[in-house]
Amino acid sequence: MLLQLNDISKNFGGLQVLQGVNFNVRQGEIFGLIGPNGAGKTTVFNLITGLLRASSGSIRFNDDDIGAVAPHKITERGIARTFQNIRVFKEMTLLENVVVGMHDHLNYGVASMLLNLGGFRNAEKEARERALELLSWVRLDHKAHMLADSLSYGEQRKLEFARALATKPKLLLLDEPVAGMNPAEKTELMSEIVNIKQRGFTIFMIEHDMRFVMGLCERIAVLNFGKIIAEGTPDQIKNNQEVIEAYLGKEEA
Numbered sequence: 001m002l003l004q005l006n007d008i009s010k011n012f013g014g015l016q017v018l019q020g021v022n023f024n025v026r027q028g029e030i031f032g033l034i035g036p037n038g039a040g041k042t043t044v045f046n047l048i049t050g051l052l053r054a055s056s057g058s059i060r061f062n063d064d065d066i067g068a069v070a071p072h073k074i075t076e077r078g079i080a081r082t083f084q085n086i087r088v089f090k091e092m093t094l095l096e097n098v099v100v101g102m103h104d105h106l107n108y109g110v111a112s113m114l115l116n117l118g119g120f121r122n123a124e125k126e127a128r129e130r131a132l133e134l135l136s137w138v139r140l141d142h143k144a145h146m147l148a149d150s151l152s153y154g155e156q157r158k159l160e161f162a163r164a165l166a167t168k169p170k171l172l173l174l175d176e177p178v179a180g181m182n183p184a185e186k187t188e189l190m191s192e193i194v195n196i197k198q199r200g201f202t203i204f205m206i207e208h209d210m211r212f213v214m215g216l217c218e219r220i221a222v223l224n225f226g227k228i229i230a231e232g233t234p235d236q237i238k239n240n241q242e243v244i245e246a247y248l249g250k251e252e253a
């Protein structure tokens with residue numbers, strides 16, 4: 001197992017947001033976490049990436065306990081994420097945005113690279129070539145030299161995705177990757193994610209768009225009021241009575 005959550009609970013003061021959460025993400029798969037608004041999904045990502053600490057339970061990545069590891073160290077260990085609210089540098093080009101994402105993994109500082117200082121030329125050239133390749137994975141390479149500000153909302157999401165890949169993560173966490181995308185952009189992103197998986201990346205996403213999650217994920221866990229109520233293949237999840245009730249309410253179900 002690449003990632004294991006064992007009996008995780010999280011309280012904010014008196015509010016119990018997660019209770020006894022258990023699930024695993026396997027190497028090489030596309031895994032999805034779904035659940036109604038406020039179920040605790042983003043809290044799970046914040047625990048995995050070290051922004052929050054669990055009240056109890058353990059999180060293991062590559063068999064190491066990462067429950068008390070600081071966020072930047074989590075990135076170094078190979079976990080990258082995108083956020084629900086877009087965080088691209090709008091006044092920088094797409095290429096520069098991705099190069100910035102790499103900086104942890106290069107020996108030279110970003111500032112030096114961007115300033116073209118002699119000894120750093122090679123590192124800069126390599127970084128730019130790699131950034132261009134990552135942009136091509138999300139079909140944004142033709143816009144590499146444009147400012148991020150000129151992108152549509154959906155394109156900015158894809159730029160964030162490319163930037164997260166720049167750290168060469170073993171595990172990529174995507175928080176609502178298709179939020180704000182139009183249907184054509186969603187379909188495109190679906191095939192791009194499949195391609196990225198085929199390159200050996202493991203992907204774990206939170207997503208509300210059922211067509212997207214069901215079409216893409218190999219396994220899905222469902223969180224409701226802080227508890228995992230189901231885990232399985234998309235077909236198992238679609239037909240699970242407790243899941244249907246969580247989404248529709250008992251009356252309608």
Ligand SMILES: Nc1ncnc2c1ncn2[C@@H]1O[C@H](COP(=O)(O)OP(=O)(O)OP(=O)(O)O)[C@@H](O)[C@H]1O
Nearest residue numbers: 012015017035036037038039040041042043044084
């Ligand atoms: N830092 C915090 N302090 C206090 N309460 C918090 C904190 N972070 C989250 N919560 C609460 O925890 C609960 C779960 O929030 P979380 O954002 O994890 O849900 P979610 O499933 O990601 O929701 P959504 O789908 O709407 O993004 C909510 O009631 C939220 O208000």
